Amino acid sequence: MMLALAEREAGTTYVRHWRDGAWNSMSWGEFGAAIRRAAAGLHAMGVQPGQRVLLVSASRPEFLIADNAVMALGAITVPTYVANTVSHHAHVIGDCTPSLAITDTHANGLKLKEAAAQAGVTLPVVLMEKAGMENFSAWDEVMSFGDQPPPMATDGEATACIIYTSGTGGAPRGAMLPHRAMLSNTQGVRLAGRGIPFKGGRYLSFLPMSHSYEHTVGGFILPALGMELVLSRGAEHLVREFAEHRPTLITTVPRLFEVLKTRILSQVEGGGVKRWLFDRALSQGLRRLDGPPLNPLERLLDPVLDRLVRAKVRARFGGELVAMISGGARLDPELSGFFLAMGLTVLQGYGQTEAGPVVSVNLPWSNDRHTVGKPLPGVEARIAEDGELLVCGELEMQGYWNAPEATAEALRPDAGGKTWLHTGDIGVLDEAGRIRITDRKKDFIKLVGGMMVAPARVEALLTAEPAIAQAVVAGEGEAALVALLVPAEGRADELEAAVSRVNKRLAGHERIRRWAKLDEAFSIENGLLTPSMKTRRKQVLEHHSALIRALQSGTAHAALAG
Numbered sequence: 001m002m003l004a005l006a007e008r009e010a011g012t013t014y015v016r017h018w019r020d021g022a023w024n025s026m027s028w029g030e031f032g033a034a035i036r037r038a039a040a041g042l043h044a045m046g047v048q049p050g051q052r053v054l055l056v057s058a059s060r061p062e063f064l065i066a067d068n069a070v071m072a073l074g075a076i077t078v079p080t081y082v083a084n085t086v087s088h089h090a091h092v093i094g095d096c097t098p099s100l101a102i103t104d105t106h107a108n109g110l111k112l113k114e115a116a117a118q119a120g121v122t123l124p125v126v127l128m129e130k131a132g133m134e135n136f137s138a139w140d141e142v143m144s145f146g147d148q149p150p151p152m153a154t155d156g157e158a159t160a161c162i163i164y165t166s167g168t169g170g171a172p173r174g175a176m177l178p179h180r181a182m183l184s185n186t187q188g189v190r191l192a193g194r195g196i197p198f199k200g201g202r203y204l205s206f207l208p209m210s211h212s213y214e215h216t217v218g219g220f221i222l223p224a225l226g227m228e229l230v231l232s233r234g235a236e237h238l239v240r241e242f243a244e245h246r247p248t249l250i251t252t253v254p255r256l257f258e259v260l261k262t263r264i265l266s267q268v269e270g271g272g273v274k275r276w277l278f279d280r281a282l283s284q285g286l287r288r289l290d291g292p293p294l295n296p297l298e299r300l301l302d303p304v305l306d307r308l309v310r311a312k313v314r315a316r317f318g319g320e321l322v323a324m325i326s327g328g329a330r331l332d333p334e335l336s337g338f339f340l341a342m343g344l345t346v347l348q349g350y351g352q353t354e355a356g357p358v359v360s361v362n363l364p365w366s367n368d369r370h371t372v373g374k375p376l377p378g379v380e381a382r383i384a385e386d387g388e389l390l391v392c393g394e395l396e397m398q399g400y401w402n403a404p405e406a407t408a409e410a411l412r413p414d415a416g417g418k419t420w421l422h423t424g425d426i427g428v429l430d431e432a433g434r435i436r437i438t439d440r441k442k443d444f445i446k447l448v449g450g451m452m453v454a455p456a457r458v459e460a461l462l463t464a465e466p467a468i469a470q471a472v473v474a475g476e477g478e479a480a481l482v483a484l485l486v487p488a489e490g491r492a493d494e495l496e497a498a499v500s501r502v503n504k505r506l507a508g509h510e511r512i513r514r515w516a517k518l519d520e521a522f523s524i525e526n527g528l529l530t531p532s533m534k535t536r537r538k539q540v541l542e543h544h545s546a547l548i549r550a551l552q553s554g555t556a557h558a559a560l561a562g
Contacts, residue, residue, distance in 0.1 A: 001183065001224055002068050003152070006032025015229040016245070017061055023244075026061050034061075038069035039149035041142035045124075047100060049074030049153060052162065054093065054101035054123075056080050056108055059209040059231045062128045062139060064219060066102050067161075067209075071179070074153030077161040078174070079210035081531035082108055083524045088172070089115035092164055093123060096174055096401055102126045102139070109136050156180040162401050163212045163353050174401035175212075175353045184394035185356040186221045188376030195365060196322060199226035201248030204241060206232045206256070208531070212353040213327050217251055221358075235259070239316065246318035253328040255533050257335050257346070262466065262488075264313060264342075281309035285341025289369075310343040323347050323364055329534055330437060332460040336369045348372050350435060354410060355421055356395035360435050371434040381435060382420075388441050389427040390420040397421070426454075443537065445475050451509040453481060455537070458510055461502045467494035470522050472540045473512065474548050480513035482551035484544055486521045514551045518544070 006014075010029030017024055026034075047053060053070045055077050057063040063079075070077045080092055082104070093101075093116050101112050101123050109125045113135070116123035128139040160179045164172040203222045207214035223229055230245050232238060235256065241247075268278045284302055287294055294302060314321070323345040326336070336346040349361035350372035359381070362373035375381045379393040396419065399407035413419045426444075427437045439454035446452055455473050462471035462483065470486035487495055495517060503511040522528035528540050541548065 003032055003035065005224060013228050014223065015061055015231065017231045018233045033147055034065045035068045035072060036147040036149050037143045038065050039072045040145040042069055043073055043150050044145050047073055047075050051075045052078050052096045052098040054078045054080060054098040056082055056101065056112060057104040057128065058082055059205060063209050067219065071160050072152045074158060076159050079161065079163060079215055081208060081210050083531040086111055086115045086118060090118040091171060093121050094119035096162055097121060098123065100124050104128045106131050156183065159398060163215065165353050173403055173406055176398040176401055177356065178398055181356040181395050181397065182216050182220050184378055185216055185358045186224050188378050189221050190225055191377040192363065197248060201227045202230055202245055203227040204230045204232055204245060204247035204250045206250060206252050212357045213351060216357060242316065242318040246320040248320060248322050251325040251327060253533055254326055254331045257326065261335065261338055277305065277309050281305040282341050286337055289337060289340055313342045314344060317344065325349055327351055330456055330460060332464050333369045334464055340369065350437060352423055354397040355391055359391055368434055371430065371436045374433050381429065383427060383429055387426045389423045389425045391423060392418055392420045447475055447509060448477055448479050453510050461505060465498035465502065467491040467498040472535060472537055474541055478552050482548060483512045483515040484518055485515055486518045492517055516547055516551055
């Protein structure tokens, strides 16, 4: 698919990227030629079909070239986060035993060498950048073998990549995705999104390409549908990049929406006419979404609010944005409602590394922010008796690398021989066939009285409060929930009021009885956050077990009224 596109669209821009202080571009024709040269070079270095090649790099053209070249040879890409610790890399290297690693910087090369030694594996490493080449091979060498590679692999059932799950509940496992899974995702998005102007549009890629979602969506689906790929320089540059590139689409995770909302609100802090207009635009926008209908006077005022307030918010995103697509974790409906009320289309989707990874998505013309949309064409979904969401289709993984027991638990045939992926998520299907996820099957908290609590919902309400940056609740086998809270910068004194507001919106058994302020945020460095910015609940609960016991016994913080 990618090489055919390179021939057909040879003169069209494929990707824009920042290098040497300026934006650079690469055409589809240049991309295709680079894939062929890289495949020839990797073959000359001994890469064979079925071998694993570790790919550890920030998002850049060389990542995309290496990824496609490895797959073209019939070998298997293992994309892994640059933010991984040495021990995380050692786990992956020891598990999949790659024959080669390709990385971007000398620092990452040293980290991989240390991880390989820790895993007891000899691992040749290719560096994309030229500095510090001792004990490393050079990417320029790989690209110097001409553009006549060996015959390209064509087996759609062959494994294309192994992507390690984020490990929120334990050690990461490698999901084996065949070529057909990503091709199925591409065709599903093509059919479902026929009304979206993909062709000629610009896609601003913010998530790392090693993220399973971005690897498929940004690396294959959207370029295959005719979108120009723009590789962001990072979160701190996004506001400028919206203005520079005027993107058609972006995909991101809920945390970015929280940051963007905070930035927007900071522009209207205080009182005055400006704040009144903003609040009125927000409230009327929410009324248009949820009702009750606007009265005649409000309907007259709404176009004025759109011109004075909403248009300015939309302009901050470049003015040509068709949609912002959220994935990777649950997006609180109140958070997405904020942007929708401002006239920005936010679409929540759902997926798993084990499923291509895209399972479902809302669409601009059929958007229910309380759900994750309908399954893509070609994907079946049903709810098991215990409430677990099951999916079936060409998007399914082949299994977990070196983990037959985990594979048998995740992929189970029904009486008719059809294999269903057991997602581990609890959900429902509404009358329109849309999926609503309520929680992780293994994360439910059972209180001592037998009541069940979905922690994801409570934590989402807590982090929707501007004063709370991160939150984890606990209470398994206890009488009530307790919470660990990381305050937003400079807002620690607002935590008690924030928890009280959240408690008023919860059922009695869901309320926070006691809480504690944490001085250290959950981060990748302390092992409490995955590289894809998900909280490792199990590790947080273990790390703060003594504090949680003190909260539950009443010695750490006074009980909150109400």
